[in-house]
Amino acid sequence: MARTVIPFGPQHPVLPEPIHLSLVVEDERVVEALPTLGYVHRGLELLATKRDYNQMIQIVERVCGICSMIHSLCYCQGIEEMMKLEVPRRARMLRVVWSELHRLHSHLLWLGLFADSFGFESLFMQLWKVREKVMDLNEATTGNRVIVSVNVVGGVRADLDEAQIRWIKDTLVEVEASIRSLQSTIMHDSTVCRRTRGVGVLTKQAAYDLGAAGPMLRGSGVAQDMRQLKYAGFDEIAFEPIVETDGDCWARSTVRFREALQSIDLVRQALDKLDGSELAVKVKGKPEGEVITRVEQPRGECLYYLKGNGDKFLERVRIRTPTFANIPPLAAILPGLDFADVPVVVLSIDPCISCTER
Amino acid sequence: MCIEATPVTTAQLVAEVTKIKADGYRLVTLTSVEIDAENMEILYHFDKDLVLKNLRLTVKKGASVPSISGALFTAFLVENEIRDQFGITFEGLVLDYQGKLYNEVVQTTTTSPFCRMQVKSTSTAAKEVV
Numbered sequence: 001m002a003r004t005v006i007p008f009g010p011q012h013p014v015l016p017e018p019i020h021l022s023l024v025v026e027d028e029r030v031v032e033a034l035p036t037l038g039y040v041h042r043g044l045e046l047l048a049t050k051r052d053y054n055q056m057i058q059i060v061e062r063v064c065g066i067c068s069m070i071h072s073l074c075y076c077q078g079i080e081e082m083m084k085l086e087v088p089r090r091a092r093m094l095r096v097v098w099s100e101l102h103r104l105h106s107h108l109l110w111l112g113l114f115a116d117s118f119g120f121e122s123l124f125m126q127l128w129k130v131r132e133k134v135m136d137l138n139e140a141t142t143g144n145r146v147i148v149s150v151n152v153v154g155g156v157r158a159d160l161d162e163a164q165i166r167w168i169k170d171t172l173v174e175v176e177a178s179i180r181s182l183q184s185t186i187m188h189d190s191t192v193c194r195r196t197r198g199v200g201v202l203t204k205q206a207a208y209d210l211g212a213a214g215p216m217l218r219g220s221g222v223a224q225d226m227r228q229l230k231y232a233g234f235d236e237i238a239f240e241p242i243v244e245t246d247g248d249c250w251a252r253s254t255v256r257f258r259e260a261l262q263s264i265d266l267v268r269q270a271l272d273k274l275d276g277s278e279l280a281v282k283v284k285g286k287p288e289g290e291v292i293t294r295v296e297q298p299r300g301e302c303l304y305y306l307k308g309n310g311d312k313f314l315e316r317v318r319i320r321t322p323t324f325a326n327i328p329p330l331a332a333i334l335p336g337l338d339f340a341d342v343p344v345v346v347l348s349i350d351p352c353i354s355c356t357e358r
Numbered sequence: 359m360c361i362e363a364t365p366v367t368t369a370q371l372v373a374e375v376t377k378i379k380a381d382g383y384r385l386v387t388l389t390s391v392e393i394d395a396e397n398m399e400i401l402y403h404f405d406k407d408l409v410l411k412n413l414r415l416t417v418k419k420g421a422s423v424p425s426i427s428g429a430l431f432t433a434f435l436v437e438n439e440i441r442d443q444f445g446i447t448f449e450g451l452v453l454d455y456q457g458k459l460y461n462e463v464v465q466t467t468t469t470s471p472f473c474r475m476q477v478k479s480t481s482t483a484a485k486e487v488v
Contacts, residue, residue: 357460
């Protein structure tokens with residue numbers, strides 16, 4: 001049986017960002033897969049020694065465009081913990097609102113790209129049409145569609161008035177109805193099921209042992225979500241992780257679909273809990289000590305390690321992004337697949353190379 | 359304020375990690391931190407039911423450290439990253455990029471199987487595929 005090495009990426013129709021996989025195939029079956037990174041590495045962690053701890057918020061927001069708000073949330077939480085700052089309740093709830101809007105538009109973006117990866121272009125366009133409404137919410141409430149820049153150390157810099165809250169709730173009714181109208185297609189359409197059911201199976205034990213994160217982990221039956229840590233305003237919000245047990249591409253897709261609907265519910269809960277407290281507390285002093293802080297990004301668990309020495313520059317910022325965690329499980333499930341399934345399986349981890357190569 | 363981390367030596371590392379794995383923890387990541395001009399720390403972060411457990415290994419810069427990728431495959435990527443960025447080598451890495459995970463894209467193949475077919479001219483000016 002002939003063995004051939006087929007280069008997959010860094011430029012490929014299903015990859016918005018560059019990653020390279022060397023796929024060793026026997027006939028059309030993958031037998032080995034070697035990931036290669038480094039096409040867009042930016043060295044953002046090193047900038048911590050050249051930008052002060054407030055300027056670093058802008059840097060970490062640019063680790064990833066799609067979940068920029070959640071990166072800065074994680075970073076700010078770490079600094080606040082080091083400086084023993086108590087973030088006002090309104091700010092904590094607003095952080096939930098914008099972080100869940102980010103998760104919602106990220107999952108809609110991914111569901112569209114996933115549909116496109118197996119040639120379902122009309123579904124792709126429907127999903128992105130819905131996503132635009134969420135992007136409009138971001139733009140109208142923060143001034144930006146993607147990098148919303150709302151977090152500051154000690155709270156948030158933007159607020160929502162009553163008219164905006166009503167408009168967000170009204171828009172989310174439309175968004176929810178639109179998403180639900182696509183449910184039967186995404187979960188039960190024969191085209192979708194044939195390309196995703198039983199493809200790229202990651203067992204529960206393997207997902208745990210290989211350190212998978214986010215929908216990759218929950219799609220394999222592990223009920224772990226960093227929102228269970230009750231950061232930001234999640235301590236007052238009813239939340240249960242969404243879990244599927246099949247471990248295949250369909251399960252990962254279904255987790256994200258259900259999480260998109262769940263995010264709408266979480267935004268509503270957070271909006272209902274907005275009180276009249278301040279947006280931010282005054283910050284005095286400089287960060288000192290070391291902390292680890294974790295949040296749940298759309299792609300999974302994100303960990304920040306921060307170390308300060310009482311100077312305005314941090315000694316170390318270490319960012320473990322979810323896609324970085326999901327590459328070893330991806331490399332483990334590719335062998336044994338048909339070559340034609342590789343694009344679908346690669347996309348099923350929702351790869352964010354921008355995050356990975358921070 | 360410092361994080362809770364159990365100090366370990368290079369001699370204890372793999373045994374300790376194997377024990378942590380047996381206790382049901384999963385690896386989250388490794389963090390390398392420069393301590394001073396000569397020394398570095400590597401922090402090993404593990405998670406079980408949302409609770410973190412950390413190991414702290416102090417080593418000289420440029421030192422060689424036992425890889426834990428044999429016990430926990432997922433460590434191979436972050437160990438390669440630390441080698442790229444901080445020059446620490448890991449003995450026994452299951453997948454060793456030789457310090458080129460980011461620094462230089464690994465050259466894998468220069469030929470595509472689809473390029474094995476060539477079009478050449480014949481004496482009759484017709485073309486055939488060989």
